[in-house]
Amino acid sequence: MKKTSIIPKPVTEYDLRLLRIFSSVVEYGGFAAAELALGITRSTISVHMSNLETRMKLTLCRRGRGGFSLTEDGQAVYRAVIELFDSLNDFSLLVGTLGKELSGELVILCADQLDSFKQQKLAQVIQQLHDDSPNLHIVLDGDAIATIEKQLLKDKAHIGLFPSYQQIEGLSYTALxxxxxxxxxxxxxxxxxxxxxxxxxxxxxxxxxxxxxxxxxxxxxxxxxxxxxxxxxxxxxxxxxxxxxxxxxxxxxxxxxxxxxxxxxxxxxxxxxxxxxxxLSLVTKRSPREVNKVNLLCDIFKKVFQVN
The missing domain is CATH 3.40.190.290 (D-Maltodextrin-Binding Protein; domain 2)
Structure with missing residues (x-):
């Protein structure tokens, strides 16, 4: 007779907590490596993982001398967990766009180290962003062009700054x-x-x-x-x-x-x-999920860099 999971429908907050721990253990490659990131002891992580496996009536991972590894069921559950948390994030982002005042993260990624002139211009952009929308949490970071393109297409970033030597379908380019x-x-x-x-x-x-x-x-x-x-x-x-x-x-x-x-x-x-x-181009997704944030950024960038 097939085992039936005892995780209730809908999933409880406790289940979400266990799934977050499971996700961290997978991403860090084991209980020991996840200890510091989660801020709990290895023995506590082990208890939580056992509880999750008991509630799901599945063996999710193997741990022992051979190291940490996921079972086939564990791999399937991990993929589903990623989709679940992505959906929750999407919901939070959607709600954040419905209010009159923009809030949440605003991600700007640069592929190049900017010279002093462009740094000053970018500082003006950040200054105006902060003044216009103080509830926005600005994330400014650097990465490779290929990674930035993927982040934009996945709506994980709002703006990319990099040279437009090649143009990817689904992205829009404005020369800065x-x-x-x-x-x-x-x-x-x-x-x-x-x-x-x-x-x-x-x-x-x-x-x-x-x-x-x-x-x-x-x-x-x-x-x-x-x-x-x-x-x-x-x-x-x-x-x-x-x-x-x-x-x-x-x-x-x-x-x-x-x-x-x-x-x-x-x-x-x-x-x-x-x-x-x-x-140097200002690159955005053509149909971004958080269009208000992207439009705000584009307007400020174009104004500061004096782009028509």
């Missing part, structure tokens, strides 16, 4: 700023003391250079094809460090290296011919 990127070398590099006319295209193609690590537009690709791309670095701050080593050429926006240019630590090579455009 545009500036040229130049080929650079540092003081320790052999080209530093040579005038541009003495640096041949063949010589440029023979020395080590840095690839940005992503597919860029055709103009940028044409420039990169001229070089010996033997290293990779997407972030401008890490790329600058590689250039400063004196062992690599690399493309950088002038705004990110102005201090080094002034100090004579970096120089630009052949600026009239070895350059392409860096476009």
């Amino acid at each position: 700023s545009n500036e040229p990127i130049y080929l650079c070398c540092a003081k320790e590099h052999p080209f530093f003391s040579q005038v541009d006319s003495a640096i041949s295209e063949q010589a440029l193609a023979e020395v080590a250079a840095i690839h940005p690590g992503i597919d860029i537009d055709s103009e940028g690709k044409a420039q990169l094809m001229k070089l010996n791309l033997s290293a990779k670095s997407y972030q401008f701050d890490t790329r600058k460090a590689m250039i400063l080593s004196g062992r690599y050429l690399g493309y950088m926006p002038q705004s990110y290296i102005q201090e080094e240019l002034n100090q004579g630590q970096i120089r630009i090579i052949k600026p009239s011919s070895h350059t392409y455009q860096f476009n």
Whole structure:
């Protein structure tokens, strides 16, 4: 005879608590690792897990010398738990959009380290956001472009700031700023003391250079094809460090290296011919779940960055 779960319908607050503990144990890979995150002892976690298995009449996990692992039933329950908590979050977000005053999280993700000018502009955006909607909890963080795209499409982020070299279906792009990127070398590099006319295209193609690590537009690709791309670095701050080593050429926006240019630590090579455009875009989901928050952000960004 098939065992019947004793978890009542509807699910109680106690069941939700047990499921949250179960979810944490899975995400942290075991009882010991989840101890600190949950703020309860391993023995208490074990009791809660046993209670959950008893209530569900299922064996959810195996623990012992072989380590922690989920049973087939445990994997199915974990997937259902993720969907359950996502639904609860969706409900909270929906309710948050119904009031006159916006509240809850507002997530802004950046793929690049911003130069001082853009940091000042972003500070103005945050200032106005805080003044206009003080109940919003602003989350400002950085991540890889591919991750930001996924977060936007899943409604886990409201705005992304990154270059629009490739455009993904389902996302909307608004150009915020545009500036040229130049080929650079540092003081320790052999080209530093040579005038541009003495640096041949063949010589440029023979020395080590840095690839940005992503597919860029055709103009940028044409420039990169001229070089010996033997290293990779997407972030401008890490790329600058590689250039400063004196062992690599690399493309950088002038705004990110102005201090080094002034100090004579970096120089630009052949600026009239070895350059392409860096476009920073404001990226949103075309049909976001929290449209009021996204519209508020877009309006402020466009105003601050003076975008029509």
